[in-house]
Amino acid sequence: MSDKVPTKQKHTHDFSSDKASSLVAALEYMIDGFQAPAEYRPQLFALKQQLSALSDHSVPASIIQGIADIAVAAQRQFLELQGQNELRISQLEAEVEEMTRSLQNADQQSQASYQAAQKVGNTLERQIEDMESRIRRGGGNDNSLKSAVQQSISIVKARLEDYQEQGGQQFSQMSSQMQALSGKLTEIGSWAGEFRQALQVSQLQLQEDALTGVAGRVTFESELAQRLADENGVVLILWDVDKFRDINQHYGREAGDRTLQLVSGILQRRLRENDFIARYGRDRFVVILNESSSDAARDVAERLQAAIAEAEFHSHGRPVSLSVCGGIAAAREGDAVAELLNRATEALLGAKQQGINSLDAAD
Template identity: 25%
Template sequence: MATSTPYSAPVDNEKFLYKLVIQLLIFCQGSHRLLEPHLLAIGSKLRSGANLQDLLSELQAVSKTLLHISKQGKQNAETDGSDSAALQNNYAMERLEELLADAQVPLRFQHQTSMLKHRVRGNHSEQSYKKVIDSAITLLMNIKDYGVAEQKGIDVFLADLTARLDEIGQDVEIAGQANRLAIDNREMLNTEINRQVGDLRETTQSAQELSTLKIHTSEHLDRLLAQLLEHKQLEDERQQETQDKIELMTQKLQELETETETLRVKLKIEHDKALCDSLTGLPNRMAYNSRAEMELSRWKRYKTPLALIVWDVDYFKRINDTYGHKAGDKTLALVGHLLQSNCRDTDFVARYGGEEFVMLLPNTQECQALEMAENTRKMIQSCGFNSNGEDINLTISCGISEFKEGDTHDDTFVRADQALYQSKQNGRNCCTVFGQ
């Protein structure tokens, strides 16, 4: 009879748990400062030959500590989530402010946009943040709808213009046909007159008696006179009809000219506005890109020097945060005015975005651009302004680069921007030429 082996599962389970505790100890070392005392105590007991029963109290303590760490982690995650949401909201507001600053807004939406900008700059709760976002979306949709309506209006005008030009073309064709018909009638009249004169000549030559000659001559002259009168009446009617057509065409053309000029002026106003920064009155980035392309083509053709300056207002965010956004707007407007007033007629200055300005200086080398930039910097440094009774010191920094053989605009701009960064690193309120 076979003997049975004693059941060993509990012993095996105890060995497994013992091994698992050791692995847990090794894995968790250094993972959390609250676990370290318990792990050290378990390690000490294991080295002294303790069994699972001896480790039970420390394992229970580890369990409680893990629960505590888990709860703390959840709380931190909630806090981090809240902070993350706040950061995301702030970032969204900053991006929205930048978009509103650079957006080309139709005149009728200027006040609404200005009000939204002030709301964006304020402090926001979750609810007010959502309202600002909703207002921004509504504004953008209104601008879009207005743009679509304007485009439809232009399309309708152009379609009407085409139709009216077609009408004028038809009137011109009718006038031309009337003119051709008048020419044909004159030729027919000339033919008839020649025939009547020929008949009269033949009658005169064949007449035997004077009385008969008189009668025939009178008849021919009567018919000739009647034809002349009929022709004159037809010509008078045709000329009057043609004159009426010409007057009508002239009136239509004048109306079209007036409407076209009105549209041209309106489009020019919108175009100029689209290229102008509403805060400073300077050309904006779109206008700068167009001018840069033109100056680059001229530089490539004539090989004359061309310099680029990138300006940045020092500590602009501090001005906004300390004195308010109205002071920030006043700062940008003042800097824009001073940069413009210190330029030559051939130079071009634009607000590139935010507190950054750019200058294009034709026929100017780096050393000459630096001299001009230093004069401008000193002038701006000396003209601080007052906001709500507080004096605001104003300084500005710039980076300068000259276009080199083979350069694209971006190549030169990157060098000027790097030079600007160097000016900031050197303490601000200074001008730096790239590579010097």
């Protein structure tokens, strides 16, 4: 009798046996995760169609070169856009400085107007005091009084006319400056609104998957990092849609898109409030559960898996069978995002080796 103690066999994946197939999958995964500008999407779609049509999994150099060309062009466009944004921000800062100087000039003119008004008031007071003095000195001489009053009034009128003319000019200048400032503010406000919308669209493309409406990869990794830092129970389930490539080939890309929408919708509706779902690749979704062990997460995973398998889906009148494989991994103390994801990926590969609609948990 052998004295060897049986050990639990770990699920591993031998990539050396299917390098070509893995390359196709990796390229498809890269294309799906590539946040390319809209003008490059038709080219990416064509490349995906070429990959899907490959029968022997050998990838022509033209496909790899095409993906590389789009990546380089998109990066160049991103850098150009970044430079344009920096230039526009610099222009905005210059305009703000100009407005600040204009406001300072307007304030100085306002102070000058106030000082001019004080000067006119002082002049009027002196003229009135002079009139009163002349009247007292004139006694009963009506001609002397009349002459004194007329002379004083003439001086006052001249001062008032000068003040009104100066005040009108200053008011006109201030009004023109304020109108110019108002126009600048309107222009800047319009530009800021457009720029804000562009940034929001760009951020949404990174943070939210456009097809399914669930979170994107960037948002998921940020959420997972935060939950790992909080040191509460965290379990990942990495899902892969079974035979997704066959669905695309046999029923068309539209059916593939509907499959992803249906699966993500079921996961969203069945998860709890504190759970989190994101798309993580072409045909993969990832779920974060607030659980302390893989066993507790398996119960949740089995219910989700059953709900997807029971879903009715037809394409062009033909029923389409849906199922998913899942890899479960519980967070360990000190885990980083990449470490936990790697274990979930290994568990998923183990589940796929077992066959469709399977689950496996990392050790």
